[in-house]
Amino acid sequence: MENMEKFLQKHNVKPTPQRMVIAQFVVNSKSHPTADQIFQGVAEQLPVALSRATVYNTLNTLVQAGALKEVYLESGPARYDANINDHHHFIDVKTGKVFDIDADKVKALAPELGAGFKVHHYSVTFFGESKAAD
Amino acid sequence: MENMEKFLQKHNVKPTPQRMVIAQFVVNSKSHPTADQIFQGVAEQLPVALSRATVYNTLNTLVQAGALKEVYLESGPARYDANINDHHHFIDVKTGKVFDIDADKVKALAPELGAGFKVHHYSVTFFGESKAAD
């Protein structure tokens, strides 16, 4: 994908080994992994023991730095998404899979709610069935 | 507002004292209360001690019965909404207040995402500032 060291530096995050493998995992993943999935998938790649706290710290750091997005579905744990473009989500109600939907596809949703509201941003979550494989 | 006994019966939920005061509290509330807020606001209205489990059980029962909606914001506890019409939400980012937005106002969001997706439903959450008081 991309050089992780540069990726982190670009977002002003010091590239430590833990951060590199964590960011790499999320960037490689198409599946909007949870913190726990990241922890599981990444732990053995490191020479030293990895703490869950480090996973959470790192994810929070990367989200704050704008390198990742935190995605909240209807309930359950937060999920992490390396797609930081403006987008929404589509959740396959059968499989639970999460798809990114480009904001352009949802442009019709003009922020014209009436006089009383000034919209900063909005998020749309679709539920349905997807034919796409992944 | 409405007679709670009939309200519960209409949704095939047996009207017990606990359920009556819990449903009443949510119906009266404009603020999308959390389970804990409901527990706090309701406990002293009952002659006997109220358990949190009862609050959760009752809310789940009412949601399943279609009498209430469960609303998930970006993070934090679930919130409960007696507006069961098709609607979305507006969150004031300054105050945290949650407003219902009628689905008609968001109709432009035609479920035409392309060939790959069949949309069952979608939810929209707006973030911004509201002039409305409540």
Add this chain to the structure above:
DNA sequence: TTCCAATATTAGAATAGCTCTAAAATTCGT
């Protein structure tokens, strides 16, 4: 280079939100 300060990481405790469990209380039909 070596010391110090700043930063990062760790294990585990703590917290929040919610569900589960098993016992007690209540309700309902006979």
Add this chain to the structure above:
DNA sequence: ACGAATTTTAGAGCTATTCTAATATTGGAA
């Protein structure tokens, strides 16, 4: 009024996350 079914309860348990305080690592300044 009796037994079965349902509801409620207190508290244990679980999941997701943050906090804490100790340890490890890093990165200058001398």
